[in-house]
Amino acid sequence: MAETVLTHSGQSPARLEGWRGIAADWASDQRAFKNVSWGKAMMWIFLLSDTFIFSCFLLSYMTARMSTTVPWPNPSEVFALNIGGNHIPLILIAIMTFILISSSGTMAMAVNFGYRRDRVKTAALMLATAAFGATFVGMQAFEWTKLIMEGVRPWGNPWGAAQFGSNFFMITGFHGTHVTIGVIFLIAIARKVLRGDFDVERRGFFTSRKGYYEIVEITGLYWHFVDLVWVFIFAFFYLW
Amino acid sequence: MTNLAVQLEGQQLSSLQTHVHDALASGATHAKGQQHPIKLYLVVWGWLFVLSTCSYLVDYFGLHGHLRWSLILLFMVLKAGLIVAVFMHMAWERLALAYAILLPPVLVLVFVAIMVFESDYTHLLRVIFFASPT
Numbered sequence: 001m002a003e004t005v006l007t008h009s010g011q012s013p014a015r016l017e018g019w020r021g022i023a024a025d026w027a028s029d030q031r032a033f034k035n036v037s038w039g040k041a042m043m044w045i046f047l048l049s050d051t052f053i054f055s056c057f058l059l060s061y062m063t064a065r066m067s068t069t070v071p072w073p074n075p076s077e078v079f080a081l082n083i084g085g086n087h088i089p090l091i092l093i094a095i096m097t098f099i100l101i102s103s104s105g106t107m108a109m110a111v112n113f114g115y116r117r118d119r120v121k122t123a124a125l126m127l128a129t130a131a132f133g134a135t136f137v138g139m140q141a142f143e144w145t146k147l148i149m150e151g152v153r154p155w156g157n158p159w160g161a162a163q164f165g166s167n168f169f170m171i172t173g174f175h176g177t178h179v180t181i182g183v184i185f186l187i188a189i190a191r192k193v194l195r196g197d198f199d200v201e202r203r204g205f206f207t208s209r210k211g212y213y214e215i216v217e218i219t220g221l222y223w224h225f226v227d228l229v230w231v232f233i234f235a236f237f238y239l240w
Numbered sequence: 241m242t243n244l245a246v247q248l249e250g251q252q253l254s255s256l257q258t259h260v261h262d263a264l265a266s267g268a269t270h271a272k273g274q275q276h277p278i279k280l281y282l283v284v285w286g287w288l289f290v291l292s293t294c295s296y297l298v299d300y301f302g303l304h305g306h307l308r309w310s311l312i313l314l315f316m317v318l319k320a321g322l323i324v325a326v327f328m329h330m331a332w333e334r335l336a337l338a339y340a341i342l343l344p345p346v347l348v349l350v351f352v353a354i355m356v357f358e359s360d361y362t363h364l365l366r367v368i369f370f371a372s373p374t
Contacts, residue, residue: 115273116275217273221328231319
C-alpha cells in the first residue's frame with residue numbers, strides 16, 4: 001500500500017497543463033510522473049528501452065538492405081501462399097496482422113472491464129487475447145518452417161541477398177519471443193483476476209504486495225507494444 | 241514530557257489517518273482508472289482493420305516507387321498513433337510522461353540518417369570494388 005499512497009497523494013488537484021505543466025512536473029523536485037503509478041511508469045520506460053532494441057534491429061536491416069549489391073528477395077513473393085489454387089501474395093502476414101490487431105482490441109476492452117471490477121469479463125477477454133497471441137505465434141512457427149524448408153538460412157537463401165535470412169530470423173524471432181512472453185504474462189494475470197486477487201487485495205507470491213486492477217492496464221501496455229512493433233515490422237520488412 | 245509524547249502520538253495518529261484517507265482516495269482513483277467508453281475502442285479497432293487492409297492492398301495491387309513508400313509510411317504512422325494514443329491511453333496521460341516516452345524514439349531518426357549515409361557509402365565501395373561483372 002505504501003507505494004500507492006505515495007502514488008496518489010498528489011494534494012493539489014489543479015496541476016498546470018501544457019508546456020508549463022511539463023516544466024512544473026519535471027522541476028517539482030519530487031516525482032516527474034505525477035498521476036502515474038510506479039508500475040505503469042516503469043512499464044513505459046521498459047517499453048522505451050525495448051523500442052530502442054527493435055529500432056536497432058530494423059536499422060541493421062535497413063543498413064544491410066541498402067548497402068547490398070545483390071537484389072533483395074521480394075517479400076511479396078516469399079510470403080505468398082497458394083490457397084485453393086490461387087496464388088495470393090503476402091496473405092499469411094496479412095492474416096497475422098489482423099489477428100494481432102484483434103488481440104489488441106480485446107486487450108483494450110479487458111482493461112476497461114478490469115477498472116469496472118468485472119472479474120469474469122476481464123479474465124475472459126484477457127484469455128481471448130492470449131489465444132489470439134498463441135495463434136499468432138503458431139502461424140509464425142508455420143512461416144519459419146515453410147521458409148526453412150525452402151532453404152532460407154541465416155547465411156543465405158535461394159532468392160537473393162544473403163542477409164535476408166539473418167534479418168528475418170532475428171527480427172521476427174525477437175518479436176515472436178515478445179508475443180510468447182506476453183501470452184504467459186496474460187495468462188498469469190488473467191488467473192489472478194479470475195481468482196479475485198485484486199478484489200480481496202491478496203498478496204503476490206513473489207512480491208508479497210497487494211495487487212490492483214491497474215496490473216491489467218500495465219499488462220495491456222506491454223501487449224499493445226507488441227502489436228505496435230508488429231506495425232513497424234509489417235511496414236518495413238514485409239511491405240517495403 | 242508526557243504531554244509532548246501524547247502530542248507526538250497524536251501527530252502520528254493524524255498522519256496515519258491521512259495515510260488511510262489517501263489509501264481510500266487512491267482506491268477510488270484505481271476504481272476509476274482509465275475509463276473510456278467501449279465504443280471508442282471498437283471504433284479504433286475498426287480503423288486499425290481498415291488501415292491494415294489499405295496497407296495490404298498497397299502490396300496486393302503492386303504499387304511501386306514513392307507512392308508505395310509514402311502510403312506504407314502513412315498507414316504505419318496512423319496505425320501506430322491510434323494504438324499509442326487510444327489503446328495505450330497516452331492521449332490522456334500528462335504531457336510530462338508523454339514527452340518523456342515519445343520524444344526519445346523520434347531521435348532514432350538521427351541514427352537512421354547516419355546509417356543511410358553509411359550504407360550509401362558502403363554500397364558505393366561495393367559497386368566500385370566488389371560487384372561481379374554481370
